[in-house]
């Protein structure tokens with residue numbers, strides 16, 4: 001794993017009249033890092049970086065983001081090229097193995113994933129336990145974690161064969177669970193996967209087919225779904241990926257780690273933003289109400305934020321948002337949706353925000369969640385399913401990052417420290433003496 005190169009310069013930290021030197025490492029691209037692993041042992045001090053804005057938690061070869069330039073690379077390949085020329089399972093292979101597959105490798109990978117798409121028949125009983133109006137992300141978090149109760153032959157993380165089988169099972173079964181969560185929420189029977197369909201078409205059919213008639217996936221919508229999966233597949237050390245890595249560092253089984261990532265993704269500041277962004281556009285309703293919401297987003301005393309805008313890393317346009325906007329127009333055109341009022345509000349909101357000095361100064365641009373909601377709504381998904389679709393796509397990224405961590409001989413359990421500002425030591429007072 002160790003591909004970082006020690007630079008011949010040392011970094012140093014000086015506190016008062018004390019000074020400590022630490023090695024500086026250079027990656028292939030991106031910022032150098034100061035290795036402060038020995039800081040506490042040598043100085044008795046911790047670094048303090050809530051939200052990890054300046055902290056590299058690991059070394060990785062999977063995804064690179066240049067937030068200032070709006071660049072996203074999966075194993076070195078620009079997201080624009082992968083979304084344009086490849087398909088989602090090719091991206092899965094690339095993220096897992098590090099190289100684009102040859103034709104025979106691609107055919108074999110597709111075959112292996114396709115033949116893991118069914119879930120254990122008893123999984124369907126889990127769904128009966130949920131209320132029909134349960135949020136699908138609650139169902140997904142529960143059912144992905146439950147996979148570890150069925151596949152005991154792929155939970156030994158020390159065995160590379162079991163790791164790969166667990167990886168294939170999750171890439172293959174998460175869409176099936178997602179479609180089951182949707183069908184359960186609308187009171188329709190579950191639809192089994194079909195091996196003669198590609199990944200995205202299979203997923204759309206499991207969501208929208210009914211026993212009473214043949215379902216023929218729309219190729220334009222299937223291509224759009226596949227591209228949406230590619231755009232959401234991985235994104236460096238984001239909150240949910242960091243959750244998966246931390247869970248995995250304790251040796252937890254892969255299904256439990258991915259369930260932890262799914263729970264984290266649900267938050268509206270992260271993967272829940274696509275649902276929140278569409279709800280925001282609906283709340284704004286009409287173009288003339290945009291200024292009121294932009295004012296609130298700029299008001300320091302108002303915690304309101306424009307959902308779908310801003311990003312911890314991108315201080316330029318999220319490259320995925322541009323592709324998402326193009327896909328949005330393709331889907332609306334294919335479905336003959338001419339004047340979607342939400343799209344009108346989104347386009348006008350984007351125009352206003354990109355010319356507003358607050359958003360320019362704080363480098364707030366639309367992110368991937370800004371246009372995905374409009375697209376997914378047009379495709380027939382309820383807003384509560386938007387983050388589920390994000391989880392379907394991100395499962396491969398979580399797994400690739402988990403696998404990289406497990407296979408790193410230097411990995412150890414993650415255990416951050418703290419700045420303690422609580423009570424100093426004091427003695428217990430019996431309740432009889434408390435006033």
Ligand code: SDX
Pocket residue numbers: 234235237238239268269270271273297298304305306307308309310311312313362364367368369
């Ligand atoms: C995803 O990490 C990833 O890679 C995530 C993701 C992935 O693929 O995994 O890309 C997916 O989660 C995309 C982001 C989706 N979330 C949203 O769209 C929710 C709305 N966005 C914000 O909540 C916010 O922008 C975050 C959470 C995304 C980032 O939060 P940060 O790191 O606090 O943002 P920042 O430090 O860059 O903010 C700079 C300033 C702050 O003001 P000051 O404290 O400096 O005065 O801009 C403000 C923020 O308050 N700001 C916003 C804003 N986002 C940031 N103000 C109004 N509206 C917003 N949307």
